[in-house]
Each structure stands twice: as C-alpha cells, then as structure tokens.
Amino acid sequence: MLSKNRIKYINSLKIKKYRQLHQSFIVEGGKSVLELLSSDFDIEFVLATEEFQQKYSSILSRHSTRPETVTIAELESAGSFQTNDSCLAVAKTKQNEFLSLQDSEYVLILDDVRDPGNLGSIIRVADWYGINKIICSTDSTDFYNPKVVAASKGSFTRVRTFYTDLKTYLSDHGEGQSIVGAFLGGDSIYDFQFSPKGGFIVMGNESNGIGQEVESFVTDKLMIPRFGEAESLNVGIATAVMLDNMRRQLSAKL
Template identity: 65%
Template structure:
C-alpha cells in the first residue's frame, strides 16, 4: 500500500532539485520497469499490482528488489504520471562519469536540447542505431526527468550519458576526429562521407540550433536536404535521419 509520505516522495521526484537531493528518479509503466529490472541500475523500491507480479515472475525472481503490492486506484493517486497501468519504481541515479569517443566510434553530442520528450526520443534512436554514448551540454534537459524516462521506452538503461561544458570538452577531445554538426546550411547529408576515424555527431537546440561556442569546433557542417515547404525538422527526427545515414555508410564500409 502506498502511504501518503511515499506518494509525496514519488511525486517530489518530478522536480530536478529533489531528484538531485535524493539521488533518485522514477520509472513508471510495465515496459520501462522491466527494462530497469534487467539493467544495472539500483532499484530503491518497486510498487506493483498483483497482475504485474504474476506476469513478470521470472524477472522479479532474477532481480530481487524491495517490492510492495498496490492497486490501480493507488497508482492513480500519483497525480502527474501518465502511464501508471501496473507499476512504478524508484531507482538511484548514476554518477556523471566521463565519456568520449573511442577510435572508430561515433558519439552523439547534444547542445542545449531542452525538451524532455526530444531527449527521450534521442535516447531511443541512439539505442536503435547502436550508439551507446551521448555527451550533453550542462543546459540539456536532465536525463532523469520523468518525461525523458517515459519517452525513452527503456532505452535509458542501455545508453551512457555524460553532462559537461561542451566547448572545453571538444577542445580536448574533438581534435583528430570528425565533429559533424547539423545545420540548416551545410553539405548535403546524401553526399557527405562520415570520417572513418569516428568522432561526434552534434545536434543543437530545438529553436536556435547549435550554439556559436560549440559550432566553432564543428569540422563538417551537414544538412538534411529539404524537398517540401517545412521550415525545419524536429531535433529527434533529424537525429534519426543522420544516424540512419551514418549506419548505412559504416555498414557498407
């Protein structure tokens, strides 16, 4: 049973300040929780309906976590969450550990991506295309925002992220590799050849694009050719198009 204090605690984790204070975040919905249980995240507590427990006995047996049985009506008391159909878990956040591109590897680099839904979608896209690292500017939305976690559909468990000041990072780690930036004006993505030594694919802010400070480190500006009248593409869609072209080239060699 969910107590008032537990409900208050879970709801407080929608706010970044409290996520940082408790070093905890919320995962909701059966798919995302099952992915969480299969990952290396430390699970603080899982509240689940008896139906969820019956359907996922093997997962729960393999990964023993503090478990409390709740009803759907109790889950509905978690007011601002949208998919409380069977369970909600609280897990511990991970340390912000340094990441960079290994030789021959491409890493996504996000400059001031603010929308949680976009970040969650980008995590899912990276997971689909086998990109396991994302380096984020300090102003990019928090990985553990509930909307990011929900939009990622469990992919947050397989993608490593690192938040840092991007210009100094690129100054040190962008030398000798490709730093490919998405711009409205640049070489056609269809003609561009991704450098074989690997590097970084930079995606910018939803309305402003890649900032000037980060843009100075971009070695190759690319654009997705436009054939219609739309002014721009959503950053998540643009990321998918670029990742698809990247993987096609790497696959063909």
C-alpha cells in the same frame, strides 16, 4: 496501501532539485520497469499491481527487489502517467562520469536540447543505431526527468550521458576528430562520407540550433535536404536521419 510519505517522496522526484538531493528517479510503465530490472541500476523499490506481478512473476522472482502490491489508483496518484495499470519503480541515479571517444566510435553531442520528450526520443534513437554515449551541455534537460525516461522506452538503461561544458570538452578532446554538425545551411548529408574512424555528431537546440561556441569546433556542417514544404524537422527525427545515414554508409563499406 501507499503511505502519504511514500507518495510525497515519489512526487518530489518529479522535480530536478529533489532528484539531485535524493539521487533518485522515477521509472513508470511495464516495459521501462522490466528494462530497469534487467539493468545495473540500483533499485530502491518497485510498486506493482497484482496482475502485473502475476504476468511477470518469473522475471520478478529473479530480482532481489520484491515489488510492493498497489492498486491502479495508487499508481496513478503517485506517478506522472495519466494511466498506469502496471508498475512504478524508484532507482538511484548514476554519477555524472566522463565519457571519451574510442577508435571507430561515434558519439552524440547535444547542445542545449531542452525538451524532455526530444531527449528521450534521441536516447531511444541512439540505442537503435548502436550509439551508447551522449555528451550533453550543462543546460540540456535532465536525463532523469520522468518524461525523458518515459520517452526513451527503456533505452535509458543502455545509453550513458555525460553533462559538461561543451566548449571545454571539445577543446580538450575534439582536436583531430571528425565533428559533424546539423545545420540548415550546411552541405547535403547525402554527399557526405562519414569517417570509419568515428567521431562526434552534434545536434543543437530545438529553436536556435547549434550555438556559436560549439559551432567553432564543427569540421563538417551538414543539412538534411528538404523536398516538401515543412519548415523544419524535430531534433529527434533529425538525429535519426543523421544516424541512419551514418550507419548505412559505414555498413556499406564493410
């Protein structure tokens, strides 16, 4: 049976200041916890139902962290999911370490992306297209927000982030690089040739797009042409379109 202190601790990690204080975060759901167990994250504890433990006994037995048996009701009272019939884990956050652009590599830059679901989707999309580095503005939503972790569907274990002042980062590391930005009034992405040398792809805030400070560093402003009547694209979907075009072009040149 879960103690009140354990439930209180887990619930505190839903709030950013307590995640930062304890340097820990929550992972919920079977797929995400299994991905976590296969990663290099340091795990504090795992709570799992008997059914989940029986189903994945071979995987769980290979990990040094032994799961504590809990009921579905206890999982749902402690976590943020409305329904959770499998497991929940708490792991240690990683240090905010600098990420650089390597030769022939594309790195995502997110300027003030605020919605946790959007960030989680972008992490998942980045993982799908082989992008494992994301540079985030300091006011972008927290990578370890439970909604971000849930929406990433396990991709948070493979995609690294670095939160920093984007103006300073691009001033120091953007010179001579291809810096592609998504804009409503840019050139068509279908006419643009992505550089095989790599570069940065910048996506902006859900409502206001890329800010003026970051815009000044963008070398190529691109738009995704609209053929219907929708007013705009979700930033997660727009990121997928940008990365898909980038990968298709570069694959065709191989």
